[in-house]
Amino acid sequence: MRLYRIELYKLxxxxxxxxxxxxxxxxxxxxxxxxxxxxxxxxNGIEYHGYEAVMADRQIxxxxxxxxxxxxxxxxxxxYGFPQRxxxxxxxxxxxxxxxxxxTYASDxxxxxxEDYRIATKTIxxxxxxxxxLREMSGQEIWFAYYGEWKSYPEWYYLGMIMVSIFILCxxxxxFADEEQSNTKPLLFTTQEGPAKDICAKIAAAFTLTIGLxxxxxxxxxxxxxxxxxxxxxxxxxxxxxDFSEPLISFGTLLAQSMFLSLLGILExxxxxxxxxxxxxxxxxxxxxxxxxxxxxxxxxxxxRGIIHILLASSLEQSVLSxxxxxxxxxxxxxxxAPLYLIHFDISSELDAVSFNQGFNAxxxxxxxxxxxxxxxxxGAYRRYRKG
Numbered sequence: 545m546r547l548y549r550i551e552l553y554k555l556x557x558x559x560x561x562x563x564x565x566x567x568x569x570x571x572x573x574x575x576x577x578x579x580x581x582x583x584x585x586x587x588n589g590i591e592y593h594g595y596e597a598v599m600a601d602r603q604i605x606x607x608x609x610x611x612x613x614x615x616x617x618x619x620x621x622x623x624y625g626f627p628q629r630x631x632x633x634x635x636x637x638x639x640x641x642x643x644x645x646x647x648t649y650a651s652d653x654x655x656x657x658x659e660d661y662r663i664a665t666k667t668i669x670x671x672x673x674x675x676x677x678l679r680e681m682s683g684q685e686i687w688f689a690y691y692g693e694w695k696s697y698p699e700w701y702y703l704g705m706i707m708v709s710i711f712i713l714c715x716x717x718x719x720f721a722d723e724e725q726s727n728t729k730p731l732l733f734t735t736q737e738g739p740a741k742d743i744c745a746k747i748a749a750a751f752t753l754t755i756g757l758x759x760x761x762x763x764x765x766x767x768x769x770x771x772x773x774x775x776x777x778x779x780x781x782x783x784x785x786x787d788f789s790e791p792l793i794s795f796g797t798l799l800a801q802s803m804f805l806s807l808l809g810i811l812e813x814x815x816x817x818x819x820x821x822x823x824x825x826x827x828x829x830x831x832x833x834x835x836x837x838x839x840x841x842x843x844x845x846x847x848x849r850g851i852i853h854i855l856l857a858s859s860l861e862q863s864v865l866s867x868x869x870x871x872x873x874x875x876x877x878x879x880x881x882a883p884l885y886l887i888h889f890d891i892s893s894e895l896d897a898v899s900f901n902q903g904f905n906a907x908x909x910x911x912x913x914x915x916x917x918x919x920x921x922x923x924g925a926y927r928r929y930r931k932g
Contacts, residue, residue: 547742551748552753555718555749564711565711572707572765575700580598581594585600585601586638595772600640601642601690610687611687612670614669617650620642621643621667628663649674651665686780687794689780691785709813716754717817720822721829746818747926750817755810757810778794778796786798798892809887811918812917812921817834818925819922822925838883844875844879845879848872848876877913
């Protein structure tokens with residue numbers, strides 16, 4: 545325990561640690577406040593702005609929270625009418641959450657852009673809307689609640705995970721390389737605890753820092769959005785809150801699934817960084833190589849897509865193309881299992897599409913691949929640093 549506390553202190557005492565933490569939370573808070581400040585709502589001719597607009601929309605939506613029905617849609621239209629004014633680059637300027645929802649999903653109007661729109665004049669039955677397709681595909685009734693700007697949460701959270709990843713690359717990469725650079729490794733191996741305990745303490749400290757930072761950013765993000773926008777939307781279909789390309793699961797389930805994958809990605813990044821650090825003789829080399837390895841999946845995706853485009857543009861027979869796709873597909877799964885992609889919120893919809901097209905559970909395969917890489921890297925870092 546003494547070695548663990550020492551190693552954890554060595555990681556946290558750096559100025560980079562304090563500066564990084566302050567920057568991450570400051571940037572996230574600033575962007576969130578901007579999002580809230582941009583909120584607008586018009587209820588019975590009264591305009592609300594910023595936080596007041598969000599609270600007003602939440603208040604009027606409470607009455608209709610529950611299973612979405614035709615009666616609820618008609619009552620919303622009766623109480624609040626339809627938006628009438630369209631502003632360039634903005635959309636409806638006299639709408640609130642409820643009548644904007646009805647005008648978008650259950651009316652005879654549409655808004656493709658500020659030059660291609662039609663003001664709604666009446667509601668249409670749910671059976672004739674796009675929402676009915678969602679209801680039929682899921683086999684469940686649609687839960688309706690105020691979801692507000694939860695639709696912006698994936699992008700905001702992804703930015704937070706990107707900053708956490710960069711932080712880990714800069715801090716954890718010094719775990720072993722710092723001892724090599726300062727020539728203190730032989731001294732550490734002559735202590736009473738011995739090399740095995742020292743290495744385990746370093747790994748435990750790195751994992752504590754990684755999990756703690758992920759937990760802090762995740763809890764902070766959920767707290768901010770939960771306080772302002774509420775949590776009733778967790779029961780809504782993910783397709784409705786975020787995007788219609790999402791899996792047929794609730795928004796709360798999508799959040800839990802995506803956060804689990806982001807944690808797995810952050811832990812995998814930590815183990816890869818530890819492995820590279822164990823092989824590095826200086827912190828500069830360690831940080832540089834770690835950053836390069838982190839970005840490799842992005843370059844690999846570009847190369848893979850280029851190969852696919854070339855194959856599709858060629859005049860090869862369908863059977864040959866089928867064989868090529870089977871050869872390339874495992875590489876695509878390996879890319880999905882990389883830390884850079886695991887932290888991306890859209891990974892859930894990608895894996896759902898793969899599972900549907902290929903007939904197997906891509907989510908489980910990705911989890912197993914990432915876990916195997918993490919275990920391999922931990923074992924490799926331990927052996928390398930102990931041998932010296």
